[in-house]
Amino acid sequence: MYLNEIDFTTLTDAEDIELITNSDSDKRDRATKMALDEMRSYMRKKYRIEQEFAKTGEERNEYLIMITLDITLYHLFSMLASRMGMETRKERYDSAIEWLKGVRDGKTDPGIPSIDDPEVSGTNPEDNPEMFDNFRYGSNTKNDYSW
Numbered sequence: 001m002y003l004n005e006i007d008f009t010t011l012t013d014a015e016d017i018e019l020i021t022n023s024d025s026d027k028r029d030r031a032t033k034m035a036l037d038e039m040r041s042y043m044r045k046k047y048r049i050e051q052e053f054a055k056t057g058e059e060r061n062e063y064l065i066m067i068t069l070d071i072t073l074y075h076l077f078s079m080l081a082s083r084m085g086m087e088t089r090k091e092r093y094d095s096a097i098e099w100l101k102g103v104r105d106g107k108t109d110p111g112i113p114s115i116d117d118p119e120v121s122g123t124n125p126e127d128n129p130e131m132f133d134n135f136r137y138g139s140n141t142k143n144d145y146s147w
Contacts, residue, residue, distance in 0.1 A: 039100060
């Protein structure tokens with residue numbers, strides 16, 4: 001999965017995570033999946049988000065990790081009956097959603113390859129010349145409209 005246990009300790013204490021999830025890692029995994037799906041809904045039309053979420057370790061985008069953590073922690077804290085600490089989580093969640101909207105609208109660059117990036121998609125003619133050998137080109141015969 002895109003997030004690991006160590007990532008959670010950057011924004012909250014390990015004891016808080018244990019308390020929120022009741023030591024049930026399935027709750028944390030479900031909240032992470034919800035956050036990833038929410039992020040996909042904003043980014044999948046323009047960016048290669050599946051490739052980004054497949055990365056592990058140091059090759060991951062640190063800012064995307066933080067946004068994913070903010071959304072995941074919001075979902076985890078919203079599961080609490082008393083919703084302790086919900087104000088901070090709500091503010092960070094709103095900030096994360098605003099950033100995702102900026103990415104969706106093209107106002108913010110997430111730092112990951114876009115769908116149209118020729119170097120990643122294999123549509124660069126220098127990398128794959130045989131792909132472009134089968135193109136037909138030309139035009140219709142000229143019509144002079146003389147009757």
